[in-house]
Amino acid sequence: MTRSTTVDGDQPTTTTTAESGVLGRMGVAMATHTKMVFGVWLIVLVALGAAAPSVFGSLAGAGWQANGSESVQVRQLAEQHFGGNSSAAVQVVVHSDSQTVDSPRVQQTLREVGAVFAGDARFGAVITPQPGMSISPDGHTGILIAGANASTDDMVKAVDVHKAELTALSGDGIEVYPTGASALWSDFNKANHDAMIQAELFSWPVTLAIMVLAFGSLTAAGLPLLLTLAGLVASAGGLVLLNEITPISVWAMNFAMMFALALGIDYALFVVSRFRDAVKNGGDPRSAVAETMDTAGKAVALSGLTVLVSLSAVLLVPAPAVRTMAVGIMLAVFFVLLATLTLLPAVLGTLGGKVNAGSLPWAKRQQHRSPRFAAWGELLHRHPWPFAIGSLLVLIALSVPVLGLKVAMPSIEVVPTDAPVRQGYELVQGQMGEGAPGMLQIIAPTAEGTETGTTAAATDGIAMVTPPQPAPDGSGYVMLQAMPTVDPSDARMGTILDTLRADLPPGALVGGAPAENLDLQQALNDYFPLIVGIILILGFVLLLVALQAPLIAILGTVVSLLSTAAAFGVAKLVFQDGHGASLLGFTPQGFLDGWGPVFFFAMIFAIAMDYTVFLLATAKEHYERSADPKVAHVDGLAHSGRVIFAAAAVMVAVFFTFALADPLPPKEMGIILGVAVLLDAVLIRLILLPVLLRLTGHAAWWSPAWLRKVLPKISFSH
Structure with missing residues (x-):
């Protein structure tokens, strides 16, 4: 059935809607009421965008603790009864090669240090260097302690404010360095933030170049970046507002920036590619939007839901920083998904055939059904076993090292060598003993x-x-x-x-600070099996609901584990054993940072399932139309292969730019996620999973009658 609609004063347009699903009808509504959609998004972006610029200054800088642990109890008791002389206290190292701590000049410097703390209510009692406790045996190094009279997050912000003033007191042969856990997080968060910004600035032009190559059209290539920018601004402002309710780690924004760019482009790439095909086939813009949202839009919605569900499992870990990092990514994914399902259909409906404006010469020859990926699908169909065995051997070989993986909380080496906290740390260690910085x-x-x-x-x-x-x-x-x-x-x-x-x-x-790190590591280790189990179960359930087929849902979930294990195997070889360390410019710690397994597992699995949904939803669409497993296998690859390949190229480019960062954690994140996406896209989504579709045939899509009655009916054909 067709109906005539008038769009914001434009001429009536005939749009097919009767056979559209919920997302198709919603897409048409967005494309019909474009002024309202643009107006609402403008209000949202202005409101949240006003708060966005303050995001890095507003968010919390600490939160790396296991709530309820013995070490947290000690810190709380120290803050209540010992003038704030807790692990969050600021320690200022004062050293002179030529003068002792009791000399008039050093005593004057200590008074000046105390004066800096006196004007800030966040600092508690000030304890001057004490013989036998905080003065080195040779008398040339002393540690002044300023108690913590505020939360750990506020103490990090207090160091942010005063560390330049403190280090400026150095001179005349006297060195002054703020150290301790609060100073460590202050210096590390700054180094991490600077690295993230540099990586993002580098990744945007690289991403645009890949988009132009993938789409062959400047207009189409720009849409994913605009969509991502909208999601990023909204999530940044949302985090600032959420921080007023509960402290949100500054790391949440770092991860949100990365995922907003990577997933936003993924989703837009899938939707815009399908829309271009629908418009090219003669459909009017509204009909094309309906077809796009009923197929690609449905896959994107399920993919986004899978990402959100996977990351929600991380909220079980009783560590504020870990939880809020997950919240940051989830908020970014939510806004990017919302923009994909509302703003993007409105833009596409407005552009219509103009989505191909600024096309490069080869773009006019592009087809949504890629002949190259169709030929690749035919090759896999004829010779499934060699490709299956080859990809499995590579993945298993890369996964074996994970059995020897060690994890621990970051050492002082994650901070740049010129950071005041590291200089003070090494000075205390040299003057007072190996364990002196970790009392x-x-x-x-x-x-x-x-x-x-x-x-x-x-x-x-x-x-x-x-x-x-x-x-x-x-x-x-x-x-x-x-x-x-x-x-x-x-x-x-x-x-x-x-x-x-x-x-x-x-x-x-x-x-004490070392105990807090160890208690947090223990909590992460304890919760890891539970989180893995929950993510696997929820991932399987979502695939089952989406595909209505238990066998392929199980296979799609299991193969996603292979890229995850292989990525962690590579992480062990690089960051624990040090292979390639000189090339990447870092000194290996001998372990992977402790939050890596929990957090990266959730992130990698979410990304892997993202591609799984894209591939299998397309294959299911063609199986529903043809009832032929070969058509589903070959056409599934032909219609989604180029999109998956381009999306993976964008993600790998985005993640690998973080490998160029100086601080070790962003480098770990970039390498592990980049390798995971590369392995997952090439060896699993474009080889192993299509081969499994070939080998299982009709069984891949079979579902018992009782299960079909229980599950909500979801169809990908239009």
């Missing part, structure tokens, strides 16, 4: 103070324990500082912490 804090009831000190001093791996210091508020607690014999990031630190907690009196609690 463990022990809080115990006063009655157990002496026993706690004696037991701690006798513990293997503890170099020195300070005498019990009673709480100034008379609360009945004492604090002791225990200096390990090893660097805070040394694997032996975990054994030392476990021994202390096992041997100390029952009322004693052990914390």
Whole structure:
């Protein structure tokens, strides 16, 4: 059935709607009421865009902790009863080669440091360097401690404000460096932010070039970037507003920038390619929008839902920074998906055939059904086994190293060598001992103070324990500082912490920055199997609902694990073993950063399922039309292969630009995600999964009658 519609004062246009599905009808509505759609999006972008510029200054800088852990309890007790002398306290290292701490010039510098803290209510009690505790044996290095009188996030912001003023006090042979956990996150967040911005600036022109090559049209190539920009601005503003309710990690925006660019282009590429084909086949713009949204739009909606569901599992981890990184990506995906399903149909309906404006010479010869990928599909159909075995061998070989993967929280080496916190860290280590930058804090009831000190001093791996210091508020607690014999990031630190907690009196609690890192790592390790299980189950359920076929839903879920395992195998070889470290410009830590497995697994699996939905939705569409598994296999590749290849090229380009960053975590992120996408797109989506469709034939699409009755009816044919 057809109907006549008038679009914003334009001439009536005949649009096919009766046979359209929900998304098709919604797409036509967007294309019909373009002024309203543009107006709503303009309001949203202006409102959220007003907050967006402050995103990096507003968001939280800490949150790397396991809520409810023993180390967090110690920090809270230290803040309540010991003037804020907790792991969040700011430590200022003052050193002179020629003068001792008790010299008049160094004492004057210490007073100037104290004056900087005196004017800021976020700092608590100031503790000057104490002999035997925070003064080096040779007397040339002292550590002044400014207590934490605010949350860990506010303490990082306080360091952001004052670290330049503190380092400016250096001079006349005296060096001043702010150190400690708050200073570490301040310096690291800045280095990470700068690296992210540089990578994004580099990736945009590369992305545009790939888009022009893929579309052959300047107009069509620009649409994905405009869509992504809208999603990015909206998500940035949304994060700022959400931060007013609960602290959101600044890392959330870093990841949101990456995913908004990668997935936004993916979705727009799939939709715009289908629309160009529909317009080329003689459809009017509204009919073309309806067909596009009923097919490609449906796949995009299911893909976006899969990404959101996969990332939602990360919210189970009791670590604010990890949770809010997931929130940042989910918010970016939500806005990009919303723009794809509303703004993009309105733009396409307005452009119509003009979507091909600015076409390059070869673009006019392009067909949506790629002859090259059709020929590739035919080749896989004739010779499935060699390709299946070859891709499996490569993936398995790359996956084997993952069995030896080690994880730990980042060491000081993730901070640039010229960062004040690293200079102070290395100075303290050289003057006071290997474990001096990672002092463990022990809080115990006063009655157990002496026993706690004696037991701690006798513990293997503890170099020195300070005498019990009673709480100034008379609360009945004492604090002791225990200096390990090893660097805070040394694997032996975990054994030392476990021994202390096992041997100390029952009322004693052990914390400090190294303990917080270890407790967070333990929480990540504990939750990892649960998160993997939830993601796999939910991924399978979503594929089952989308495809209405249990066998291909199972196969699509299982093969997604192969690219994930292979990516982590490569990560072990590069970041743990150091292969290619000199080429990439970093010093290996001997482990992968601890949050990597949980977070990267969710991200990689989400991306893998993204491509799975694109390929299998297209194959299902052709199977519904032909009832021929060969047509589904070959035409599925012919119609989606170029899009998957171009989308993967964009993602790989985006992710690999982060490999150029100086800080190690963005480098890890770029390499792992880039390798995962490359392996997934080439070896799985364009080889292994099509071969599985070939080998399973009709069984791939079979579904028992009882299951068809239970599942909602979803069709990809138009």
